[in-house]
Amino acid sequence: MKALTSSLHVRMNTDMKQQATAALAAMGMTASEAVRLLFHRIAADQAFPLELKVPNAQTRSAMAEVDELVRARKARFASADDMFAELEEANGR
Numbered sequence: 001m002k003a004l005t006s007s008l009h010v011r012m013n014t015d016m017k018q019q020a021t022a023a024l025a026a027m028g029m030t031a032s033e034a035v036r037l038l039f040h041r042i043a044a045d046q047a048f049p050l051e052l053k054v055p056n057a058q059t060r061s062a063m064a065e066v067d068e069l070v071r072a073r074k075a076r077f078a079s080a081d082d083m084f085a086e087l088e089e090a091n092g093r
Helices: 014-026 031-045 057-072 080-090
Strands: none
Touching (some): 014 031
16 A cells, blocks of 8 residues: 655745755755654654754764765774774773
8 A cells, every 4th residue: 555645835934944954964864854854753752852963073074984985885994893992092091
């Protein structure tokens, strides 16, 4: 059986829409995806979900690194031991 869908038409200030669309794009989401996610969380939790924020520079850099690793089909670490060693070094252990 085919899933039923419906449309939601929302009116808002053009400037607000542009700012929000830009922020969502920085998070890798479209406006439609954000609205579907919002409604899903509200229905599932029966509450308004927590706020999503634009990633900071360090997080954006890490996301870009992961995207490049996926595109190149390579791993950042040769083994799990190497990964944990770098994490421990970064934490001063």
